[in-house]
Amino acid sequence: MIVFKNYFKILNKHKGVILLYVGILLLFTLFSTQSNNNTQSFVASKPNVAVINNDSKTEIVNNLYRYLEENTDIIDIENNDSKLNDALFYQEIDAIIYIYDGYTNDYLSNKENNLNVKYGNTVYSSYVDMILKRYFKIADIVNDDVNSTDDIISIINNSLKNTTEVEIKNTLDVDTISKASYFFNYANYSILAICIYSTAIILIRFNNKKIKNRNNISSKKSSSITKELYLGNLVFVLFVWLFVVALSIFINKDIMFTINGMLLIVNSLVFMICALSVGFLIGIFFNNESAIAAAVNIIALGTSFICGSFIPVEYLPNTVVAISKVLPSYWFIQNNNLIKTIEVFNYNTIIPLIINMFIIIIFAFSFFMMAVIYNKKRIKN
Amino acid sequence: MFFHNFKYTLKVLLKNKVLVFWAILWPLILGTLFYMAFSNMASSEKLDIINLGIVDNEYYNKNEYLKTAIDNLSNSENENQLFKTTYEDQEKLNEMLNSKKIDGYIYVDINEIKIIVKESNINQTIIKYVVDEIEEYQNLISDLVSYKVKDVLLNNEIPNYDQIINNIVIKINQEKNYFNNLSEKNMDYMMIEYYTLLAMACLYGALLSSEAIKNYLGNASRKGSRVNLAPIKRTTLIMSGFLATFIIQLATITSLLLYTIFMLKVDYGNQIHFVILLSLVGSIAGISLGFLVGSAPFKSDSTRNGIMNVIVMLGCFFAGMMGVKMKYVIDTNLPLINKLNPSNMITDGFYSLYYYDNLSRYYFNLLSLLFLTIIFIIISVYYLRRKKYDSI
Numbered sequence: 001m002i003v004f005k006n007y008f009k010i011l012n013k014h015k016g017v018i019l020l021y022v023g024i025l026l027l028f029t030l031f032s033t034q035s036n037n038n039t040q041s042f043v044a045s046k047p048n049v050a051v052i053n054n055d056s057k058t059e060i061v062n063n064l065y066r067y068l069e070e071n072t073d074i075i076d077i078e079n080n081d082s083k084l085n086d087a088l089f090y091q092e093i094d095a096i097i098y099i100y101d102g103y104t105n106d107y108l109s110n111k112e113n114n115l116n117v118k119y120g121n122t123v124y125s126s127y128v129d130m131i132l133k134r135y136f137k138i139a140d141i142v143n144d145d146v147n148s149t150d151d152i153i154s155i156i157n158n159s160l161k162n163t164t165e166v167e168i169k170n171t172l173d174v175d176t177i178s179k180a181s182y183f184f185n186y187a188n189y190s191i192l193a194i195c196i197y198s199t200a201i202i203l204i205r206f207n208n209k210k211i212k213n214r215n216n217i218s219s220k221k222s223s224s225i226t227k228e229l230y231l232g233n234l235v236f237v238l239f240v241w242l243f244v245v246a247l248s249i250f251i252n253k254d255i256m257f258t259i260n261g262m263l264l265i266v267n268s269l270v271f272m273i274c275a276l277s278v279g280f281l282i283g284i285f286f287n288n289e290s291a292i293a294a295a296v297n298i299i300a301l302g303t304s305f306i307c308g309s310f311i312p313v314e315y316l317p318n319t320v321v322a323i324s325k326v327l328p329s330y331w332f333i334q335n336n337n338l339i340k341t342i343e344v345f346n347y348n349t350i351i352p353l354i355i356n357m358f359i360i361i362i363f364a365f366s367f368f369m370m371a372v373i374y375n376k377k378r379i380k381n
Numbered sequence: 382m383f384f385h386n387f388k389y390t391l392k393v394l395l396k397n398k399v400l401v402f403w404a405i406l407w408p409l410i411l412g413t414l415f416y417m418a419f420s421n422m423a424s425s426e427k428l429d430i431i432n433l434g435i436v437d438n439e440y441y442n443k444n445e446y447l448k449t450a451i452d453n454l455s456n457s458e459n460e461n462q463l464f465k466t467t468y469e470d471q472e473k474l475n476e477m478l479n480s481k482k483i484d485g486y487i488y489v490d491i492n493e494i495k496i497i498v499k500e501s502n503i504n505q506t507i508i509k510y511v512v513d514e515i516e517e518y519q520n521l522i523s524d525l526v527s528y529k530v531k532d533v534l535l536n537n538e539i540p541n542y543d544q545i546i547n548n549i550v551i552k553i554n555q556e557k558n559y560f561n562n563l564s565e566k567n568m569d570y571m572m573i574e575y576y577t578l579l580a581m582a583c584l585y586g587a588l589l590s591s592e593a594i595k596n597y598l599g600n601a602s603r604k605g606s607r608v609n610l611a612p613i614k615r616t617t618l619i620m621s622g623f624l625a626t627f628i629i630q631l632a633t634i635t636s637l638l639l640y641t642i643f644m645l646k647v648d649y650g651n652q653i654h655f656v657i658l659l660s661l662v663g664s665i666a667g668i669s670l671g672f673l674v675g676s677a678p679f680k681s682d683s684t685r686n687g688i689m690n691v692i693v694m695l696g697c698f699f700a701g702m703m704g705v706k707m708k709y710v711i712d713t714n715l716p717l718i719n720k721l722n723p724s725n726m727i728t729d730g731f732y733s734l735y736y737y738d739n740l741s742r743y744y745f746n747l748l749s750l751l752f753l754t755i756i757f758i759i760i761s762v763y764y765l766r767r768k769k770y771d772s773i
Contacts, residue, residue, distance in 0.1 A: 031704070042498065045506040082742070083713075089570055089736055090709035117560045121568035123503050126428040130507070134514055136559035138521055141552045145525055155528065159521035162513035166496045166505070169478065290399040298410060305418040320417045343479075 003225050007232030010205050011198055017293075021193040025244070028186035029251055042166035047094040047124035047131070050077045050084060058104040063153045064135065067160065068097075071131050085118075094124040097132070107143060135160070177260050180252040181340040184264050185333050187244055188309040191268070192275050192300040192329070194240050199233055199279025200292045207287065233276060241272045263339045263353060270357045271332040277367035278328075284371045284378075303329035313337065328363040331356045382613050383621045390593050390625035397592065404589050405633045408582035409640060415578065416645040419571045430465050431504045434477060434486030437468040441489040446515050451487075454511065463511070487512060522549050567648065567735050570705050573728065575647040576735075577702035580727035582637050583663030584693045586630040590671030591685055593622040598676065599770045606770075615765065623668060630664040650734040659734075659747060663727040666750050667693075669757035670723070676764040696724030726750045 011018070049072045055061050068074055075093050077084055087093045098116040106113040117132065119125040135156075142155045205211065206229065215225060245265050249256045256265065282295050304310050306320050307329040313321060324330040335356045342349045394400060435441060435451065442448065453459060455466040467474070467483060474486040478499050485498035485508050494512055498505040526545050533540040595601045597618045599609040608618065638660065641647040649656045670692065679685050699722055701708030708728065711719045719725040730746035737743075 042505070042509075043501045044509060045501065045503045085565070085736070086709065086712065089565075089568060089732075090706060091570060092706075092709055114559060114561050116563050119562065119564045121423075121570065122426050123428050127503060127507060127510075130510060133559060134510075134517070137553075137557070138517065140557065140559065141521065141549065142525065144552065145549075146528060151528065155521070155524045158524050159517050161520065162509070162517065164494055164496060164509055164512045164516065166498060166509055168501070169475065169497055169499055290402075294399075294402050294407075297407075301411075302414055305414040311418045311422070315421050316418065317421045320420075323417075341481075 001228060002220070003228035004232050007202055007229060007236075010202055011236065014198070014201055017197060018194055021190050021197070022243075024193070025187060025190035025247070028189065029183060029247060031182075031186060042168055044071075045124070045127070046071065046073045047122075047128045048073045048075045048092065049128055050075050050087065050093045050096045051099065052079055052084070052096065053099045054101045055099045055103045059149055059153060060104045060107055061099060063156065064099070066157075067135050068131075072128065088118060088120045091120055091122055094120045094122050095128040095132075107139070108149065110143060176252055176255040177258075177340045180248060180255055180261060180264055181336045183248050183251065184268055184336045185309045186304075187268065188271075188307065188329050188333060189300045189304040191240070191244065191272060192278065192303065193296050195237060195272065195275035196279040196282055196299060197292065197296050198236055199276055200283035200286065200295070201289065202229065202232070203280070203283025204287060204289065204292065207283075237272055237276050241269055244268060259345055260339050260342060263342075264336060267332060267335045267339065267353070267357065270360050271328065274328045274332075274360050274364035274367070277364040277371070280371040281367045281374075284375050303327050308333045308337070328360050331359045331363075383617050386613070386618055387621040387625050390596070390622045391628065393596065394589055394592060394625065394629060400588055400592055404582075404585045404629075405636075408578055408585070408633070408637050411581075412575065412578050412637065412641055412645055415574050419574060422571050423569050428463075428507075429504075430462060431507060432483040433464040433466045433508060434474040434483040435466055435468050436471050436474060436486060436488045438489065440491060441487070444489055444494075446519065447487075447489065447494065447512070450511065450515050463507070484508065518553055521553070522546060525549050565736065567650065569648065572648060572735055573701045573705045573708060573732060575641055575645065576728040576731035577697045577700045577724065579634070579637060579641070579660065579731065580663060580700060580724040581693060581697050581702065582633060583630075583660060583727055584667040584670060584696070584723060586626060586633075586664050586667030587671030587674065587689045587693065588686075589626040589629055590622070590668040591675030591689060592671075593626050594619070594672055594675035595682075597622060598768075601675070609770070615768075619672075619765065623672075626668050626671070627664065630668060631661075634660045634664055648735060649731060650736075652734055655734055655740070655743060656731065659727060659730045659743070659750075662747060662750050662754070663723075666723050666727075666754045666757070669754045669761065672761040673757045673764075676761050678764070693724060696722045697728075700725040700728040720749070721753075723750060723753055726753070 049068060051065065051068060051074055053061060053065075065074070075087070077087050077093065084093075084096055088096060096118040098118075100115065103113055103115065105111075115136075117129075119129060138159050139152075139156055142152050142159075146152050146155060206215070206225075216222070245256075245268070248261075248264070252261070255261050278299065282292060282299075286292055286295060303324075306316065307313075307324040307327055308316060308321075309329065313333065316324075321330075335353055338353060338356070433451075433455070451464065451466060454461070454463040456462060467477065469477070471486075471488065474483065474497075477483045478486065478497065481499075484502075484504040485496055487508070488495045488497060494516075496505070496509055496512060498508070526542070526549070529545045530540045530542075596604045597608055597615070598605040600606075638656070642649065671689065674685050674689050674692075677685075679688070697703075699707060699711045699719055702724075708719070708725065711725075719729070726746045726749050730743050730750070733740070733742035733746065
């Protein structure tokens with residue numbers, strides 16, 4: 001088993017790069033855990049707003065604050081133009097509301113009392129606009145007909161009591177399964193990078209002319225060397241897969257032991273085999289480490305960008321989605337997205353998953369065959 | 382001798398395929414990937430038309446307020462159209478909800494209105510908002526009517542209910558402006574990704590200059606040992622090397638700028654001369670970083686490359702390349718890191734040109750970058766001057 005041992009010795013020399021890809025996987029794991037949908041009961045989405053109050057803390061202003069606290073999250077940001085504008089641009093807040101000095105007086109005396117607002121560029125900014133318009137419209141109508149401040153506030157608040165019942169119809173723990181699915185989508189980058197880099201780097205070492213000549217004159221059979229190399233690859237890839245699975249169980253816990261979770265795990269194993277075959281192909285095609293580093297970056301990062309790993313497929317332009325269909329990552333990610341939505345497991349819901357996995361296997365087989373054919377041609381030459 | 386060395390440095394650098402890939406082609410490839418992935422993001426940030434279902438039953442048809450409001454908001458000729466509405470029975474709507482064809486549906490019963498959804502997101506919140514609003518106006522009308530009636534009765538007059546209700550309904554239907562909208566126009570935050578890309582390309586000039594300097598140092602390469610034997614001033618060598626890397630860098634940045642502006646439609650604001658100035662200063666900063674790392678007494682090439690990659694790529698990470706929010710997080714929580722980070726100085730400079738009207742923040746970034754470049758050059762000179770080798 002000297003070749004098998006040597007396989008891991010070579011990998012050990014490149015552990016820095018592999019650990020870098022593992023680090024990136026851990027970073028993505030953090031990203032994938034940042035979703036906080038509650039599926040047990042309906043929780044209205046709350047936009048983030050900053051309120052700059054230059055008026056006194058009058059009852060009218062306090063009431064506006066109360067309303068905003070109920071319907072938005074008021075974010076505390078220093079009253080500094082640059083900081084507020086940055087927060088708006090970087091979507092930390094969705095709107096800024098400026099209450100000017102003397103607003104309460106103008107409002108109560110029915111004078112022009114338009115407030116200055118700045119909106120961001122998000123869906124939530126449009127929602128803040130709706131929330132604000134609702135309040136100020138009602139406040140304006142009430143102010144026309146009612147005189148005392150207490151009555152104004154009481155009628156505004158009574159009108160704004162929203163009581164519509166919202167029922168959530170879901171048997172699936174969407175939040176946790178979505179997190180697990182995002183995790184595997186993000187893992188596309190690291191799985192590809194680790195598998196391609198490690199497989200290709202070993203192949204390059206063993207295909208080096210001097211080393212190949214030395215191996216050829218050794219007493220060890222060429223087929224035995226190949227077998228041990230395959231075994232090394234298999235063990236390493238299985239180890240990487242187990243690490244990814246363990247990480248997914250660590251962050252998503254019980255959901256990974258449901259059928260949905262198991263399917264995500266099986267899907268990743270199928271994809272891992274495909275990643276291995278890509279590594280084989282790259283290792284056979286290129287003959288220096290710098291070229292491999294470039295290939296890893298282009299393939300892993302490229303597929304992650306255009307197949308829906310970093311940006312969900314629904315946000316990608318149609319032409320990009322059409323192009324990504326010729327890549328195995330698309331089918332892997334497509335399966336992850338499908339698995340998170342399946343509530344009932346029957347023929348109709350399972351068959352698309354199997355077809356997608358079959359497509360990934362066909363890709364893997366084609367890459368292996370291309371590598372083998374190219375290698376044979378190269379040896380002949 | 383200056384032009385001789387300049388010519389050969391240019392040739393050596395351009396024949397190094399790895400260098401050409403990372404310093405010249407990689408920014409273009411990454412920019413294309415950004416474009417493919419992010420070109421739809423701006424439109425996905427806008428409020429889309431929400432797919433709404435209505436259980437088509439007699440209670441819904443009898444609820445005039447709700448029906449009129451939903452009809453209005455579903456009218457495709459209305460510029461404020463919010464919903465695309467489907468009227469079906471409950472079973473069919475449940476199926477549509479499961480297959481995500483609708484975001485939720487409204488079910489009107491004898492004494493309540495219910496919304497059925499599958500998740501709690503912004504679209505579902507807006508459906509609830511609209512139904513709530515209809516109830517709120519009903520509350521408002523009843524409260525105001527009772528207030529007005531009380532008022533009229535106190536004055537010993539007979540209230541005219543129809544007139545009171547009519548007055549309120551007219552006010553409800555009136556469109557009025559309650560705010561002065563001061564929102565900025567340039568709000569596409571995905572632009573930051575492209576700015577970090579340009580920052581990366583500028584600073585990747587370090588890869589070129591460190592490779593060039595390696596060939597002038599006796600202890601860094603065999604070629605360096607030979608060059609050191611030649612009777613040429615070191616200043617001549619370094620200046621010609623600087624010019625060669627700067628010419629390549631200039632071509633790279635120009636092609637990247639042209640590619641991002643004309644092909645990827647990246648918006649750098651209206652002041653292109655400031656964009657060019659910042660790119661040039663950024664490139665010089667990158668080249669001086671390469672001189673510094675290349676001339677510093679590191680033992681191996683991989684250490685040198687590792688340090689340059691950490692400074693550039695970690696810097697780009699903090700400047701928002703792998704998630705724009707990261708820039709904001711570092712800017713607000715650990716501002717010193719980004720104040721010293723050359724990738725962020727370039728990114729923030731472009732950002733200030735795009736988003737802000739005044740140039741103070743741009744100048745701050747530009748001067749910081751110049752200051753950093755001078756420091757890099759001073760340290761490089763310290764490492765390079767009067768260096769002699771007893772034995773190599």
